Amino acid sequence: MKLQPIDTSVTLKDHIYRRLRTAIEEMDIYAEDADLRLDERSLAEQLGVSRTPLREVLVKLEQEGLLEVKPRRGIFVQQKSLEEILEMIVAWAALESMAARLAAEAASDDEIASLREMAAKYSVTKAGAEISEYSDDNIRFHRRILDISHCSLLRTMADGLFVHMHAVRRQAMGEEDRVARSVADHMGIIEALEARDPVVAADRVRDHTMRLHDHVRQFWRAPNET
Amino acid sequence: MKLQPIDTSVTLKDHIYRRLRTAIEEMDIYAEDADLRLDERSLAEQLGVSRTPLREVLVKLEQEGLLEVKPRRGIFVQQKSLEEILEMIVAWAALESMAARLAAEAASDDEIASLREMAAKYSVTKAGAEISEYSDDNIRFHRRILDISHCSLLRTMADGLFVHMHAVRRQAMGEEDRVARSVADHMGIIEALEARDPVVAADRVRDHTMRLHDHVRQFWRAPNET
DNA sequence: GTGTGGCACCTGGTATACCAGATAGTAGAA
DNA sequence: TTCTACTATCTGGTATACCAGGTGCCACAC
Numbered sequence: 001m002k003l004q005p006i007d008t009s010v011t012l013k014d015h016i017y018r019r020l021r022t023a024i025e026e027m028d029i030y031a032e033d034a035d036l037r038l039d040e041r042s043l044a045e046q047l048g049v050s051r052t053p054l055r056e057v058l059v060k061l062e063q064e065g066l067l068e069v070k071p072r073r074g075i076f077v078q079q080k081s082l083e084e085i086l087e088m089i090v091a092w093a094a095l096e097s098m099a100a101r102l103a104a105e106a107a108s109d110d111e112i113a114s115l116r117e118m119a120a121k122y123s124v125t126k127a128g129a130e131i132s133e134y135s136d137d138n139i140r141f142h143r144r145i146l147d148i149s150h151c152s153l154l155r156t157m158a159d160g161l162f163v164h165m166h167a168v169r170r171q172a173m174g175e176e177d178r179v180a181r182s183v184a185d186h187m188g189i190i191e192a193l194e195a196r197d198p199v200v201a202a203d204r205v206r207d208h209t210m211r212l213h214d215h216v217r218q219f220w221r222a223p224n225e226t
Numbered sequence: 227m228k229l230q231p232i233d234t235s236v237t238l239k240d241h242i243y244r245r246l247r248t249a250i251e252e253m254d255i256y257a258e259d260a261d262l263r264l265d266e267r268s269l270a271e272q273l274g275v276s277r278t279p280l281r282e283v284l285v286k287l288e289q290e291g292l293l294e295v296k297p298r299r300g301i302f303v304q305q306k307s308l309e310e311i312l313e314m315i316v317a318w319a320a321l322e323s324m325a326a327r328l329a330a331e332a333a334s335d336d337e338i339a340s341l342r343e344m345a346a347k348y349s350v351t352k353a354g355a356e357i358s359e360y361s362d363d364n365i366r367f368h369r370r371i372l373d374i375s376h377c378s379l380l381r382t383m384a385d386g387l388f389v390h391m392h393a394v395r396r397q398a399m400g401e402e403d404r405v406a407r408s409v410a411d412h413m414g415i416i417e418a419l420e421a422r423d424p425v426v427a428a429d430r431v432r433d434h435t436m437r438l439h440d441h442v443r444q445f446w447r448a449p450n451e452t
Numbered sequence: 453g454t455g456t457g458g459c460a461c462c463t464g465g466t467a468t469a470c471c472a473g474a475t476a477g478t479a480g481a482a
Numbered sequence: 483t484t485c486t487a488c489t490a491t492c493t494g495g496t497a498t499a500c501c502a503g504g505t506g507c508c509a510c511a512c
Contacts, residue, residue: 009297011495040464050497052278055464059282063289071235072464072503087379090324094380098320153313154320157383234503237465266494276467281494298473298494456511466501474493481486 012049016057019047024066025166029079038067038075064160082220085168086213088161093209095158096142099149101202104193107148112193115144119186139165141186145205168216178215185211238275242283245273247389250292255305255393264293264301290386308446311394312439314387319435321384322368325375327428330419333374338419341370345412365391367412371431394442404441408434 020043028034040058044051058075061067068076080088103112118141139162146155185208192201246269254260266284270277284301287293294302306314329338344367365388372381411434418427 011297013495039462041462051464052496052498056282056285059285060289063286069464071237072462074463084379087377090328090377091321091379091383094320094324095317098316098323102316151313151316153310153317157317239465265492267492277494278466278468295494298492300493454512456509458507458509460507461505463502463504465503466499468499469497471496472494475491477488477490479486479488482484 012053013057016047016049016054017060020057020061021066021163024061024077025163027077029077034077036077036079038077040075064163066163080164080168082217085164085220086217088164089209089213089216092158092161093206093213095154095161096145096209097202097206099146099151099154099158100189100193100205101198102149102151102154103145104196104198104201106150107193111148112190115141115148115193116190118144119183119190138182145189168220181211182208238279239283242273242275242280243286246283246287247292250287250303251389251392253303253393255303260303262303262305264303266301290389292389306390306394308443311390311446312443314390315435315439315442318384318387319432319439321380321387322371322435323428323432325372325377325380325384326415326419326431327424328375328377328380329371330422330424330427332376333419337374338416341367341374341416341419344370345409345416364408371415394446407437411437 029036040051040054044054047054058067058069062069065080066078068078070076118137121137143155143158143162146158149155185204189201189204189208192204255262266277266280270280273280284293284295288295291306292304294304296302344363347363369381369384369388372384375381411430415427415430415434418430
């Protein structure tokens, strides 16, 4: 008889963390009437826990850049400025570009093939039709590149940036020619990886992401500027 | 009459955080007789605070990867594995390489000149003599590159990695020809920046850091393998 | 009507008490 | 002697109480 050890390390904090984080991600942070203020006591009551574990979660979320705690003032969901968003995209480009470089050398043929599979779902013409679905697959594609670099830290650090992208995508995505361009970019990246060319793969990934950077810089409208 | 606003946002937590973090950084984590276990109650007593703010700091340090909290078991300073250290260096290379690329285009002439000033302190022959001092200036040099990229997030993320480097350097540094090579590398980087060549600058920074990567992979000895 | 002082209440910060799992030492039974 | 079972105690996890700064309303004085 064989038994898996019970994972006793899951604690209230973990549950609270997951709840809060998804709740924040689902908020429309940049809506004009968005209520960005949180209240410890009411949150604790809603979740049915005391303030103590809740506060530890808030510290965590604050450090991830999702919240800002102002002593004796309140807890606020952070709105990212255009500047900060652009910097996140730059950092993301740096990480994923390195991932592509590593992947070109270290990834297995199967792993690279899996990328082509994901991309094959969308032709240049079809992708425009189903933007929201494409958007999800798009993220999966980029995550996959980070995964097959076999450097888990790159994936971890990039994930920390992705969190903030939910709200951004809602505002910044949605132009047909960008999607077409994106699909073409992806194919170029895959081909470079298949050719096992680290330099070209890294360049293409970086350029691809930096195009998003330029696009956001051009079209982003912060709520107050609308 | 003019008055600066008083910064009321400094709290006990901040003090505790600083104390604990420097204490951890000064520990010789990889010594054989290192005591990696911490005790909440005794820490709280030593610092003269209650467990509550202390615990929030511990959450923060855990998330930074410096600690590991095992419920009902204890709190431990994390020893990084060789694998993790190598991944940190890779990520660092990715970030700093991107920083150099940006700096080549965005940094002012003065900022680039400041790099040359820092490097001028060391000739190829002299650097070997004062390794520890050079080591500090070395870090300052790399931080400066991140700064003059004018992308503060790159600097922030890289700083998170630097924390773990204290202990590593103690073990991995110290060969004379590496230092000589390092000084030469730095000059090459500066020249690329002065030439405003983003591609070469990025390449040289990345190669430079990846040489550290290869060196660590070759010479690192974890405590248990000694 | 205007401005000032003060009070009531809201917030996050901190201290303390208690809980349950983990652990090791020891006494007792086989 | 050896193995088991109980218990004392240590740990981090959680709940609760209290503290002090922040804010805004309102009464009162001018």
